[in-house]
Amino acid sequence: MPERGRFRLDGKVALITGGASGIGAATARAFVEQGGSVAIGDLNADAAAGLAAELGERAAAVALDVTDAASAGAAVAFATGRFGRLDTLVNCAGIGFVGTIEETPAAEWAKLFAVNVTGTYLCCAAAIPAMLGQDPAGGSIVNIGSVAGLVAVARRFAYCATKGAVVALTRSIALDYARTGLRCNVICPGTIYSPFVEGYLDRFHKDNKEETIAGLHARQPVGRMGTPEEVAGLAVYLASDDAVFMTGSVVTIDGG
Numbered sequence: 508m509p510e511r512g513r514f515r516l517d518g519k520v521a522l523i524t525g526g527a528s529g530i531g532a533a534t535a536r537a538f539v540e541q542g543g544s545v546a547i548g549d550l551n552a553d554a555a556a557g558l559a560a561e562l563g564e565r566a567a568a569v570a571l572d573v574t575d576a577a578s579a580g581a582a583v584a585f586a587t588g589r590f591g592r593l594d595t596l597v598n599c600a601g602i603g604f605v606g607t608i609e610e611t612p613a614a615e616w617a618k619l620f621a622v623n624v625t626g627t628y629l630c631c632a633a634a635i636p637a638m639l640g641q642d643p644a645g646g647s648i649v650n651i652g653s654v655a656g657l658v659a660v661a662r663r664f665a666y667c668a669t670k671g672a673v674v675a676l677t678r679s680i681a682l683d684y685a686r687t688g689l690r691c692n693v694i695c696p697g698t699i700y701s702p703f704v705e706g707y708l709d710r711f712h713k714d715n716k717e718e719t720i721a722g723l724h725a726r727q728p729v730g731r732m733g734t735p736e737e738v739a740g741l742a743v744y745l746a747s748d749d750a751v752f753m754t755g756s757v758v759t760i761d762g763g
């Protein structure tokens with residue numbers, strides 16, 4: 508058993524992208540509860556600052572656009588400057604789009620790849636040298652993929668493609684760094700009731716929102732959507748030293 512106690516993150520520092528909302532915000536809360544420190548990076552800098560103020564001195568907000576390499580580098584520098592090291596990167600920033608290939612304009616495809624795939628790449632690329640260059644060296648990267656990266660979800664053409672790429676890049680990083688103390692895993696949630704789903708309902712199901720919500724609950728075998736807190740618990744585990752033997756793992760959390 509790790510010295511610090513099961514699932515504890517005392518002394519560990521995380522950068523959480525997309526940390527101002529939904530799964531990222533729940534993860535920031537859970538990391539602080541477990542003794543960790545968090546840099547909350549988000550495009551929505553005001554929401555990130557509000558959450559950091561609520562969480563106290565072991566939380567800080569940083570404006571972050573994951574699609575921009577300089578911004579990703581600055582967020583990593585902010586986390587290490589503020590809290591002294593970087594143990595965990597949670598790549599949670601993500602966006603969706605509903606449509607078949609014919610319903611997906613090239614601009615939406617490019618936007619989804621920029622945030623979900625290039626954003627994950629840029630943040631990993633910025634974080635890895637910091638993780639390897641510290642003492643003790645290493646860290647845990649937790650990517651947030653989706654079951655949409657593992658199975659086809661109807662009319663989620665671009666989204667499925669981006670999440671498949673996140674699964675593949677996770678495995679690749681895991682293998683390349685397996686002997687360095689750096690781990691990389693991907694969480695693949697089913698539908699989680701968060702502002703992400705609210706945004707999707709407002710954009711694509713304005714006229715049949717209640718019926719669509721009922722359908723989203725019903726399509727998961729346990730009969731309901733998950734919560735951001737349920738995903739956050741898994742992120743805590745993967746960030747903790749209890750998970751030292753896990754790397755390259757694709758972990759679904761989807762109510763069956």
Ligand SMILES: NC(=O)c1ccc[n+]([C@@H]2O[C@H](COP(=O)([O-])OP(=O)(O)OC[C@H]3O[C@@H](n4cnc5c(N)ncnc54)[C@H](O)[C@@H]3O)[C@@H](O)[C@H]2O)c1
Nearest residue numbers: 525528529530550572573600601653696698699701702703
């Ligand atoms: N909610 C679900 O059902 C579900 C299921 C599977 C996977 N996911 C994935 O989980 C992750 C988080 O989803 P959520 O439900 O918490 O969504 P959310 O919309 O509640 O939060 C996403 C956050 O990412 C931020 N963001 C967007 N673009 C950004 C950028 N370029 N740079 C920095 N931040 C940016 C947003 O401002 C927002 O705060 C996403 O990658 C999503 O694809 C969600």
